[in-house]
Amino acid sequence: MRSLTWLGVLIVALFGINAAGVIWGGGSWTPKLALDLEGGTQIILAPQVAEGETVSQEQLDQAVSIIRQRVDASGVSEADITTQGGQNVVVAIPGELDEQTRNRIESSAKLELRPVLLADAATNQSIDPSESPEPTDGAEEELSATPSVEPTDASDPNWVTPALQDEFDTFDCATLDESGANVAPSDEPLVTCDSTRTIKYLLGPVEVSGEDIVDATNGMVQTQTGATTGQWAVNIVFNERGTEAFSEVSQRLFALNGQTPRDQFAFVLDGAVLSAPQMNGVITDGRPQVTGNFTQESSKALADQLKFGALPISFEVQSSDTISATLGTSQLQSGLIAGIIGLILVVIYTLFQYRALGSVTIASLIIAGVITYLMITILGWYQGYRLSLAGIAGLIVAIGFTADSFIVYFERVRDELRDGRPLVGAVEAGWKRALRTVLSSKSMNLLAAVVLYILAVGSVRGFAFTLGLTTIIDVIVVILFTHPMLQLLAQTRFFSSGHSWSGLDPQALGAVYRGRAEFRKPVAVPAKKAASSSREAQKRQTIAERKAAQADATVGAGESKES
């Protein structure tokens, strides 16, 4: 049978894909488990937006990339950061989460532009005098923390008090996270490092804040004639206030050209310097271009970060779950036990109701189970899908839902037998109608699953996913396995003779023959005929009804002619 071959090919192919994944791509023969089964921490962050506003997918994607950088920076591996339901960011981290990483994730992104006053390699060494002008000498003995001369602008070296100089000299970039740089006041100087922790900076007060950035994109630098130079750059667009402020800054910093690092300005994200380019010209139109040793990726990343920092979107922790590994294992166990009990109950019931035919249901369920298992492991490898407890619930519920479509089919075949068709014909005619019913009703299931999946957050998603997946697999199995199997079985003596244990015993089904002359030949029904089968059903139905009534009436009078 061709269908069975296709099914075989499908299973072997899935098997092969997963094997390939295991060998080359870090796949696995077991499904990946979500945190509620594996143990770990899950934090769900919801964006804080004003009433009536919505968050765009782009904003969320940027938020994800920022948070991923933060988590990666803390050395946590295998963190899973995703968006859900078009509005939430879900951070899932296996194992225990330390306080520092948690704070890092939960703090909101803040972008500032500050002028550079001092810069140095991150190692704690003496300052190269050529790099920075010496601060005005104040009362060195007590390391004054207030400027002796009131600074006139943000680039004024008078900001650098002896106390600040000392802090800068002794600053260790490894302590950046604890230094509170991300919550530093904006009207005071700041000692910090770049995000790779290789250079430390002493920065002036905030000149422009990230909210004034309207847009940031990456692109190739173009010459006056429009030819590209092959150099990547980040193009920033400020709003009116930002344009004004930046124009002032650029005039001042450009005037300091040559006095590196005081001609540099730093983009500070969450307290760490993203980039500190030099001012190469006076920019009054509010559209600066940042160049440096960018690749396409790094320029894109900076542009995203600048743009993200520019957005008034901050996150609030909506829920935070820590699940111990023991609890996860016990949840997985109870899920599996429930599944096995459910499966056994379904098997007993179908065998009771459908006798030998029930074995087709069981075999179909096994096939569906194998395909589902392979799909979930493949998706775990390919898409990072993780099976949660809700997902397992979806799988267990699916046992019943899947068996339902076999029942719909069997009942249709039985209806055809009741109308007096021989088995082979009944299987064909029943199939034509059952397929239509199965497809239309299963499409409702699928629709529900898809809608839930798209709109839902959290655990609803895992549930909707497995429900949708199993619905599709169910339809595949009923077409490629259950029906061909029934076709094959219909040709065996056991079934075609209507053995009382076959579940398709015409006698037991009260089949009413149309009379010997009208006994149908066991041929497959051509498509044309199937189209008019509904119409025929109506007529046959009436006859069946009549015959049954006649049989009833003649019970007392003696033997029925049809028997």
Next chain:
Amino acid sequence: MANRLTTFGNDLYTGKRSFNFVGGRKKWYTVAAVLIILSVLIPVVRGFNFGIEFRGGSQFQISGVQNATEQPAIDAVAEVVPGAVARVTIVGEDGVRVQTDQLEQAESRELTAVLADAYGVPESEVTSSFIGASWGADITRQALLGLAAFLLLAAVIMALYFRTWKMSLAAILSLLGDLVVTAGLYAAVGFEVTPAAVIGILTILSYSLYDTVVVFDKIRENTSEDGQESRRTFAESVNLAVNQTLVRSINTSVVAALPVAAILFIGAGVLGADTLRDISLALLIGILVGTWSTVFIAAPLYSQLREGEPAIKRHDQKVLKERERAGGSTAEALPVA
């Protein structure tokens, strides 16, 4: 030999035995109305028992406890956060769940340590969660959005497939009834309303409509093509279709309900398997109610919607007149064709 359900099925198929679902619709509508009113009243009177996801707060679960009693947890909470109300539940044999008002991070860490100490387990066995009060509300809002989107799409698809919006309307109305009744019964059982319960109730969308479509497909077959020549009135055709698919309805709902019942049984007694328990209770109620409503509400409602159509009215009158002419007897007395 065939078991009784099969024989029952045979009788239903031939019409030897028939339940008057369509004819007795006033009775069924009344039952449904009473159920719906009760389902609305019960939560109003008793109130939904909202889970921590809706109230907001901190939750701790301690597993592997040797001697699971409530007092150590109550003492621990009183020690760390004096004045806080602790809801302590023993789950299964060795699990303890503690729910409190929202705690600060530091308090939460401290309580974890104290709880671990009080029950003599390592700190890694204590699970802590913090849930903002908006979490449950958020998940519900998304769920309602999903519900609206689904109903709209499903109504359109069914109207296209069955080529009549009346089937769509009947199916959707009975589905809405299912949702209300399920929510009401869930509240009556007194389980906490958690996001998992919301999932379960949403899944009923899928199952209830699936069940309705299977029955409606048979109704469509019975009523559509041979409509004019049929010797049954429209209502009788619908009723026959429902009867003919009754055994299937019973079998599919039993098979669908069995695994769900298994989840409920297992989920009720195991720590942390609340997700399983809440989903399965909502689903179990929903599957039973959904099957019931397809047979008793959706089909009669559809019949009622169509009976007023002029063509169907004419046909029904013709059928009844013919019957009268044949001496008031039913179809079985008609001459053999």
